[in-house]
Amino acid sequence: MPRTLWLLVIGMIINVTGSSFLWPLNTIYIHDHLGKSLSIAGLVLMLNAGASVIGNLIGGFLFDKIGGFKSILLGIFITLIAIIGLVFFNGWPHYVILLTLVGFGSGIIFPAMYAFAGTVWPEGGRRSFNAMYVAQNLGVAVGSALGGFVASFSFEYIFIANAIMYVLFFIVALGYKSFQADKGSQTNVIEQSRVVKSRPKLNALLVVCIGYLLCWVAYVQWQSTISSYTQDIGITLTQYSLLWTVNGGLIVLAQPLINTVVKFMAKTLKKQIIIGILIFICSFIVASFAGSFSGFMTAMVILTIGEMFIWPAVPTIANDLSPKGKEGFYQGIVNSTATGGRMIGPLLGGVLVDLYGMSMLFTVLAVLLIVSIFTTVIYDKKLKQTENIAISA
Numbered sequence: 001m002p003r004t005l006w007l008l009v010i011g012m013i014i015n016v017t018g019s020s021f022l023w024p025l026n027t028i029y030i031h032d033h034l035g036k037s038l039s040i041a042g043l044v045l046m047l048n049a050g051a052s053v054i055g056n057l058i059g060g061f062l063f064d065k066i067g068g069f070k071s072i073l074l075g076i077f078i079t080l081i082a083i084i085g086l087v088f089f090n091g092w093p094h095y096v097i098l099l100t101l102v103g104f105g106s107g108i109i110f111p112a113m114y115a116f117a118g119t120v121w122p123e124g125g126r127r128s129f130n131a132m133y134v135a136q137n138l139g140v141a142v143g144s145a146l147g148g149f150v151a152s153f154s155f156e157y158i159f160i161a162n163a164i165m166y167v168l169f170f171i172v173a174l175g176y177k178s179f180q181a182d183k184g185s186q187t188n189v190i191e192q193s194r195v196v197k198s199r200p201k202l203n204a205l206l207v208v209c210i211g212y213l214l215c216w217v218a219y220v221q222w223q224s225t226i227s228s229y230t231q232d233i234g235i236t237l238t239q240y241s242l243l244w245t246v247n248g249g250l251i252v253l254a255q256p257l258i259n260t261v262v263k264f265m266a267k268t269l270k271k272q273i274i275i276g277i278l279i280f281i282c283s284f285i286v287a288s289f290a291g292s293f294s295g296f297m298t299a300m301v302i303l304t305i306g307e308m309f310i311w312p313a314v315p316t317i318a319n320d321l322s323p324k325g326k327e328g329f330y331q332g333i334v335n336s337t338a339t340g341g342r343m344i345g346p347l348l349g350g351v352l353v354d355l356y357g358m359s360m361l362f363t364v365l366a367v368l369l370i371v372s373i374f375t376t377v378i379y380d381k382k383l384k385q386t387e388n389i390a391i392s393a
Contacts, residue, residue: 018165020143042350048103049343055107060332078105141248148241208379211372216341224346276309
């Protein structure tokens with residue numbers, strides 16, 4: 001990998017380590033410490049994710065307009081201000097307001113980081129996004145492990161640790177200023193891209209993102225309803241945090257093995273995603289029967305294997321489909337879709353569990369994942385038809 005991508009990887013690790021102190025514990029904090037119901041906790045997380053969706057779209061737009069360096073610094077500044085606020089004001093309703101602002105600021109950062117990854121090493125293909133994905137999950141492993149440990153002393157320390165990590169991220173991000181030369185004259189390219197007939201490619205991305213959103217609706221249950229459920233059946237906070245540590249650690253350590261499997265079994269991105277979704281379904285079947293820590297650990301390992309197939313593939317598809325100068329916009333769509341799943345998932349899951357119980361939740365998740373297989377199968381059908389017509393003409 002080039003030096004520029006390594007610097008992006010380091011920044012992503014620090015960024016996600018900081019955020020991972022907080023996000024796996026949000027539902028537990030709102031439900032157990034602030035005394036709110038799972039439905040209210042889901043609503044709060046929906047506000048956070050909704051703000052992040054807006055941030056994703058703005059971040060992608062800003063990348064194409066003013067460049068990734070300024071976009072990332074803006075996102076860090078907004079997020080850091082909100083997190084410092086949480087250090088001093090973490091009760092109700094201040095927590096809701098500041099957590100929403102955190103979602104907006106962090107939302108600006110991610111599409112710019114992924115668009116940067118595609119532009120600083122264009123010949124890297126999916127390897128650029130695999131590197132960012134591994135970096136993101138290394139941050140998850142470290143942050144969630146430390147988060148559970150720190151929270152066992154006091155939740156207030158979580159906010160302090162998060163703020164410190166974002167200060168470090170800001171320092172690293174100052175080095176991204178030199179990337180502007182790699183990005184090229186994007187303003188001129190954007191003007192040129194307006195005449196590019198990219199609608200079929202955009203439509204294809206939107207279809208694949210429907211399935212991507214449904215996968216995230218299912219996945220986020222591990223951070224919301226399932227996290228609270230594990231507490232109800234006697235699994236400790238430290239054990240729950242360990243699940244995410246294993247998740248992140250497995251992604252880092254098993255990446256060479258998964259790359260080999262993908263090379264021989266999933267030679268196209270479409271096959272890679274479909275295999276991942278089928279593995280997701282297996283994970284939730286195991287989780288639906290789990291009644292102890294070992295059962296949930298097994299389900300988490302299976303889930304992790306599935307996400308290693310799906311999560312890096314969709315940004316790669318976006319990068320392949322995006323016209324020159326629209327990389328940020330297309331990555332913004334992908335990131336906002338993922339965030340949309342994180343927005344809908346906690347509220348949907350909280351309502352289903354409150355009204356019908358965990359069994360109904362797992363049934364609905366299985367149906368959503370089956371739908372996502374269908375959208376993945378058909379997403380490029382019209383695109384191929386359009387290309388065939390163009391060739392014939």
